[in-house]
Amino acid sequence: MSDKKASNQMWGGRFASGPAAIMEAINASISFDRKLYAQDIRGSIAHSEMLAETGIISTADQEKIAHGLNTILKEIEAGTFEFSTRLEDIHMNVEARLADLIGPAAGRLHTARSRNDQVAVDLRLWVKDECFRVAEALKGLISAFLERAEEHAATVMPGFTHMQAAQPVTFGHHCMAYVEMFSRDLSRVRDAIERMDESPLGAAALAGTSFPIDRHKTAKALGFREPMRNSLDSVSDRDFALEFLSLAAICATHLSRLAEEIIIWSTPQFGFVRLSDSFSTGSSIMPQKKNPDAAELVRGKTGRVTGHLVGLLTVMKGMPLTYGKDMQEDKESVFDAAETLDLMLAAMTGMVRDMTVNAAAMKKAAGSGHATATDLADWLVRTLGLPFREAHHVTGRAVALAEEKKVSLEKLSLEDLQSINPGITQDIFSVLAVQNSVKSRTSFGGTAPSEVRKQIRTWKKRIAKA
């Protein structure tokens, strides 16, 4: 009996003694897969109901099993459940406790099932739930941006390429660029949900089972669209986890670009935005400082999320079909990426909602750096019929003259401009003003406030339905 006690209760039959401590340490996943307890219990209840409905186990046993599992759920939620490393993982911890609670009927739960399909269904359920959480969080962030965009549809700021002021745009337009990005993230989440909405349960170890199970029933009971069609694929596929990590990494990358902009915008040199006190910290030594820590952490945590994607891709690349214990390594990546992304989304939504926009500083910057040079060139094309290349050249000379006179382009006199091209008239000053420059860019998707407002209206409707 002493051997039996030391060896694993579930598969210990053929082992003479318990695993060495190192083996136990490398093998056990309970420290992290306990997070799957609710999904594990849900999956087991659905499985047991199906077993009873198909006559594989008795209704009396099923009732005991379901009652026991619900008791375990309560114990775990109350914090009174004792997890054991010796029992390796969440599946065996739950099943062993079930045996304590209901006796031999517990042994019938694992009929026509294996931990291979069990863990696959548990993790899928978890990832699917997380995808719904991410979708909600993204909708919150998009709404925050839509509000800021509406408020600032006509607030002029410099648009940048190469981090150099390029052409004036509006802050509303800039906000709407993020609405597009995060909406694509949202659609990636929805696509991923669609693809992962298939149940692996009932694939058993890998080959299916000779018991007359009904996989459609369990799939439906667990909220999946249908069962997966191939038992080998069911237990060996981790695409759903990889897709989650990919969409998380892309979304984190978007958040990181935004974080980087917020960090730059909130420097005293730019002064475009001011973060609220709740999303910044002071320095313990330099009293004048207000640091954008939350934005920096969003930028920093992106490395972690992307790392998890690369980590799991690397785990999976060497896996022959079907299951291998390597795949136990899927969980920590997924859990940490999820927790990190949830936090990043929440922090960013807060920052976007709370930050104060300094429209005057943005406008001032928009007017510097000869940002309306393209407008001058376009005017020469439109009004004087110059070929664009020649107009570009003339404008270049005007910029050089402005630099020489140490003024901005729109501060050159009409005489100055006419010395470069005599056809230029007073009319030119209307396009050189930044406000007019943005107003004129009415092409579809352009920065004109009228266009930006159209986009805001469309997105508001779409997000309300999403």
Ligand code: ARG
């Ligand atoms: N803890 C394991 C995992 O996370 C469960 C599946 C174990 N299956 C097995 N055949 N050893 O992957």
